[in-house]
Amino acid sequence: MEEKAKSAMDAFEKLEKVGEGTYGKVYRAREKATGKIVALKKTRLHEDEEGVPPTTLREVSLLRMLSRDPHVVRLMDVKQGQNKEGKTVLYLVFEYMDTDLKKYIRSFRQFGVVPAATVKILMYQLCKGVAFCHGHGVLHRDLKPHNLLMDPKTMTLKIADLGLARSYTVPIKKYTHEILTLWYRAPEVLLGATHYSPAVDIWSVACIFAELVTTQPLFAGDSELQQLLHIFRFLGTPNEEVWPGVSKLVNWHEYPQWSPQPLTSLMHDDLDEDGLNLLSEMLHYEPAKRISAKKALEHPYFDDLDKSRL
Structure with missing residues (x-):
């Protein structure tokens, strides 16, 4: 899993922390393959859960669906990984706006x-x-x-x-x-x-x-x-x-x-x-x-x- 997390995040080069959202840290990052600038939001999950809780998966598919609207920031991708303590973290990849x-x-x-x-x-x-x-x-x-x-x-x-x-x-x-x-x-x-x-x-x-x-x-x-x-x-x-x-x-x-x-x-x-x-x-x-x-x-x-x- 740790390998997966690394490889998932290897696709991006973190440029700087742009904020602390209500639900986690947000970074400006560059997607290495395309050079595209994105916003990476690292989301903490509930501590007691193993893996990604179904509620979170529902949330993510909801965000995906909502981001079809031109006036909602587009969720481009979701990467799952683990932090140093072995807890599951999700990285949500959003379009970046200036x-x-x-x-x-x-x-x-x-x-x-x-x-x-x-x-x-x-x-x-x-x-x-x-x-x-x-x-x-x-x-x-x-x-x-x-x-x-x-x-x-x-x-x-x-x-x-x-x-x-x-x-x-x-x-x-x-x-x-x-x-x-x-x-x-x-x-x-x-x-x-x-x-x-x-x-x-x-x-x-x-x-x-x-x-x-x-x-x-x-x-x-x-x-x-x-x-x-x-x-x-x-x-x-x-x-x-x-x-x-x-x-x-x-x-x-x-x-x-x-x-x-x-x-x-x-x-x-x-x-x-x-x-x-x-x-x-x-x-x-x-x-x-x-x-x-x-x-x-x-x-x-x-x-x-x-x-x-x-």
């Missing part, structure tokens, strides 16, 4: 904003990729600018780090010292709901939308409580009337009472009326009221987009 939305947004911070037409093109692709995943019963659960990869030359956006998303709960901590960001996390998750719906991803999409427009995160809390308070301060403190069942959620307490602010107070004039409407449709407290990704694609905000080339 930058991500976090870096892209940051490049605009000093001077100006992301052009409105660019925001629209990127948002359309994001909604399309999310709609595809949801259409196959897969929730991402950790959408954020950092795991939306893009090619600034073609303005292509692709969803990455669909981690081995389903057989895990929402990851709480990164493996490094970096705290997992809560900024894109839906209020029902923060409040301890045990059943999620695709609406958790739509909330994240809304936060990403707002950040693309203003270049600043919409709700930037540094703890679960702070995160909730940021949301409540802006959208108003929820109650049973706007969100039936909210007070039964496990982390619900009596919170300070704020009234909702108009979205324009945060977006200023940077987003047109259709855009503001779409954003507000994504930010409903009650998950069932949030617009679906599929419906979002038909929203008037996207009417003037040339969709044929996307």
